Amino acid sequence: MSDDEISMNTAVLFNQLEATYGVSPGAMTASQAVKVKSLTAVPLTGNRVERDVVTPYYGANPGKLTAKRGTMQFTVEATGAGETALDAGTAPAFGRLLRQAGTSETVRAPAATIAASPPTGVGGPTGTFTYAAGDPYEGIVDRLVTLLCTTGGGSGTAEFTVSAPAIAHLAAYEATEQVMTDATDFDLVHGATITPTVGTAFEVGDSYTIQLSAPGAYYAPVSQTFESGESFFQYGPNRHRFAGQRGNVTINAAADGYFDLQFDFMGLPRARSSEAIPAVDFIAFQDPLIVDDDNSPYVALGGVEINLRSFSLNVGQNTVMRSLVGQKKVRTSGRSASGTIVFEALDLDDVDFFDNLDDGSTLAFELIHGLLRGEIVHLTCPLLEITGLQYQDEEGVAMFSANVTALPSDAGNDELTLAIK
Template sequence: MSLRFRKKVLLAKIETTYGTDATPTGAANAMLASNISIQPMEGSDAERGHDQPFLGNDGTIPYDLHSRMTFQIELAGSGTAGTAPAWGPLLRACGAAETIAASTSVTYNPISDGFESATIYLNIDGTLYALLGARGTATFRVNASAIPIIEFEFTGLWTKPVAQALPTADVSAFQKPLVGSAANTPTFTIDGTGHVMRNFALMLGNEVEARFLIGAEAIEIIDRAETLETQIEAVALSTLDPFALARDQGTVAVSLVHGKTAGSIATIAVPNAQVQRPGSPVEAQGIKEWPLNFAPKPVTGNDQWTLTLT
């Protein structure tokens, strides 16, 4: 019988001990994801290279095996202020701290040590692919006339895929998102001034390395360099002069608020974004727009960005 590629269940759970299977379940750890892709057996192949009295292949030995996975999660809160979203473990495994203020807010920000890891299961119609010790990076995207998303890319230690029945996945904790619009995205400011925005992307820029040594194998976050890109309606230079700011290595605060009701409001704040050289002006529906680029910089450390759910 043919196996259906669309029949997928994605599970993720923070590990207590690095690289030890946290055994996520469909009842407690299911993820409502889209555009899931997996490279199940990345690595290298060692050529044996024997000298022989004839021509032909000598075979290879695979080594440094690991897996990579990408997918998208809708950017929506838990529906209750002060309750972490179901996708919170994924962001924690991307080098972010989760701070909960009961009944008020959940805030995520980058960290520089003490990185958590996750066990991630992907079951495709009866075949289980498991990533252990998974760590990754993410991108927040909020675009006009589109569902806001978080794009995740994970690397994990390899385990051999096994046959396992599709689990029952409870994704009831995931809330319906709001499309980016003037009504649903009430605030977008650069240097404290509101702007008309077409698209927004904050890339966390984690540098993730698979590290294989004798005595230790791990997936490590070794560095990060966030980038922020947005396209806005061009304005008078007296309102915003990105060319002068880029010339002078000027920094500005960038803030975006998406959502309208308690439990579903997401605020992305970048308090110290260095303005970089703008892209070429573009025409959209007869209107001039600017592609702008920023390099988020630390102020006191681990504060390049925050995502606050209220």
């Protein structure tokens, strides 16, 4: 037996998605290692059921564990997947963890960034055209592009002004005198092109819109068909495995810190063993950017840009251990997303968030972190309700500290979207 101490500083975590609940997909490779911060775990816990036997003497009753489970908590830095992964339509390395935390994953590849032909006519235009998507859109936020005919005619004659309104931190875009010619690239915005085929000739004033959508991986909550995963974590040689793992995530972004995802998982304990520390491959995990004015170009509440100190949203997945004869599984039984936001107080003549607290009206929250494609983390909460609001002091500056709840629309499962672009 080795007399070396087991170091808490040499922990590793590996994780993979399960195709069938509680069934291991197979051995994990170095690329399935997870780059984490602050890993803590309880390898085995449960509900202790005492036997309550009667004895002719005082003393504790024996018992055994039921509903056996293990838990772990750790933090992963949220970053873009990198430009190479973005171009390939590959999800970020931490995407599988979000899927085990009750969210769906939708990957939008660059080829799917331009809306399908034909364009949407505005006000009943005379001219008609179809198009094939050309070069993909390379923007980091979705944009609606308008084509306005300024010189009438058919292919090779008709001219258009191409425009897109300002959005988030991006200025309005406009390009004039663009000639539309059959089978010739026609420029939109941020690198996107279409190859048109003109039908009926255009008249001055004909107007059309084409939706451009940013590529990336998009995560939103689900209310059924929850995915699960298998993990093992290891302190020194001591390896512990969980199967059927599900849980919750809290999204944290604080000025002069990192954009973090804090996971809280529960799983079914599996075999324990003593193993050599495995090789790890963290190449898919990108280096994070500090959340600050240089790297986080846009944060707004109710469409009003704010100076953010911190934002925290607990997605609020309620994860329980379900133990019956014939079934043992970790189950997600509900969700309620809530958190806090701290930002510099604004003049009530400009915007009065106390009105929203007073009448329960909701506000959209949006945070864009990162400047370039491949490094973007974009969080949106379309219906944020302020449930508490007060002042606090920070270095003599008045700050608002708000408690918030993220509400779904009538469509459901849309109280937040975390996009990695």
